[in-house]
Amino acid sequence: MAMAEPRVVVPLRRREEKRGAERFEMELPLTVANGQxxxxxxxxxxxxSFTSRQPYxxxxxxxxxxxxxxxxxxFPLRCEAVVVRCEPADGGFTVGAKLTTAFLE
Structure with a gap:
């Protein structure tokens, strides 16, 4: 995958949003421990959430x-997470994961 320039978009909170934490659109490279x-x-x-070539x-x-x-x-951010959704998307999958632990290396 081509490296994208980091991008952060700060959205306005919507009343119908049910999540407890504000989400920020960010396009950053990541690596899963399986090498993907x-x-x-x-x-x-x-x-x-992230894009992946393989399903989880x-x-x-x-x-x-x-x-x-x-x-x-x-600044590598190492995370442990649990997959909560995995949906087919353009040539791969969109994976949603709930963080259980995160720390800077």
């Missing part, structure tokens, strides 16, 4: 690292 790569679609305090099973525990770049420096 992807790109985040959005991130919140409690979870994230709902309930599956995954370890992933999001590569956050700031001023030319890489």
């Amino acid at each position: 790569g992807g790109i985040t679609r959005d991130v919140s305090l409690s979870g994230l 099973v709902v309930g599956e525990h995954i370890d992933l690292t999001v590569d956050y770049l700031l001023d030319g420096h890489s």
Whole structure:
């Protein structure tokens, strides 16, 4: 997958939104412990969604690292998560995951 320039969009909160944490659209590269790569679609305090070439099973525990770049420096964010959804999307899958642990390396 081609590396995209990091992009953050801060949306206005919608009244009908039922999630407890605000989501931010972010396109950042990530790597899952199984060696597969992807790109985040959005991130919140409690979870994230990302694109993947392979499907994941709902309930599956995954370890992933999001590569956050700031001023030319890489800040890898290592996360442990549980897959909550996996849907077919353009040439791959959109995966939603609930974070269980996250820390900077």
